[in-house]
Amino acid sequence: MMTEQSYGVGQKVVVQGKRGPEVATVRGEAAPMPAGGRYGMILQEASADDLNRWAELGREAEDLKWLLRARARTRGLPVKIVAAEYTLDASLLTVSYSAEERIELSALIQDLRGHTRARVNFAAVGPREQAMMVGALGACGRENCSSHHLQEFAPVSIRMARDQQLPLNPExxxxxxxRLLCCLQFEHTQYLDLLQDIPRKNAKVCVEGSGACGKVVKLHPLQGTVDVYTDQGLLTEVPASELRPQKDGGKPDGNKEGQGERPRK
Structure with a gap:
């Protein structure tokens, strides 16, 4: 958001949304606006009239959502009506829905003709968008990021979980x-930096001083240590700075830079 005026966290404002003007709540400090972009720009502080109108439009949109759900059920349409939202000027009603297959929506559009003068737009949404609209609590006990502050969904991969040494438990x-937690990508770059100075898993290493050698079985990026299973059958946690790659024959290689494969950024 970009504006010359300062707005406090929690303050109600009118913003330029993707589809038109909307009432929003300030969640944090203003971020730089992309060149030529207007989406998310604060237009003005929300007045009492703006808030009353937004609440009224919200109630009307909620009624239309339930109307569409009932009509879809009556018509036997395999569709889930997730949300219905007006723009602040009431010129556009966006109906968000999900369906496993392509369906014909013309009947539902006709059902709305006698209930609103606004232009109607049906928008298909995925699981992440549904969670953003409906709202939920995350595993951390706080409101999920998608419905709290995220404006766009960044790609998340299982590799991010591996780099953070998390158990690959889908639940x-x-x-x-x-879907995969959005927060997995928040700290991914930091973990990549930490892993630069740590031997890869299964690397053959030797401990300076003791001369004990073995295989890396677990990484602790935040602590800068690894678990080494030694050739003597002992499991020990060792700082990465005290490890050297194992030469053929069981002796440490003095070249520290060969500690192992580094993760790709």
Whole structure:
């Protein structure tokens, strides 16, 4: 958001949304606006009239959402009506829906003709967008990021979980939407930096001083240590700075830079 006036966290404002003017709540400090972009720009502080009108439009849109759900059920349409939202000027009603297959929506559009003068737009949404609209609590006990502050969904991969040494348990790595947690990508760059100075898993290493050698079985990026299973059958946690790659024959290689494969950024 970009504006010359300062707005406090929690303050109600009118912003330029993707579809038109909307009432929004300030969540944090203003971020730089992309060149030529207007989406998210604060237009003005929301007045009492703006808030009353936004609340009235919200109630009307909620009634239309339930109307569409009932009509879809009556017509046997395999569609889930997720949300219905007006712009502040009431010129556009956006109906968000999800369906496993392509369906004909013309009948539902006709059902709305006698209930609103606004232009109607049906928009298909995925699981992440549904969680953003409906709202939910994350595993951390706080409101999920998508409905709190995220403006766009960045790609999230299982590699991010591996780099953070997290157990690959789908139940623990999935958010309320059933997809990989958005927060996995928040600290990914930091983990990549930490892993630069740590031997890769299964690397053959030797400990300086003791001369004990073995295989790296677990990484602790935040602590800067690894678990080494020694050739003597002992499991020990060792600072990465005290490790050297193992030469053929079981002796440490003095070249520290060969500690192992580095993760790709």
């Amino acid at each position: 623990k790595l999935s958010g309320p939407c059933g």
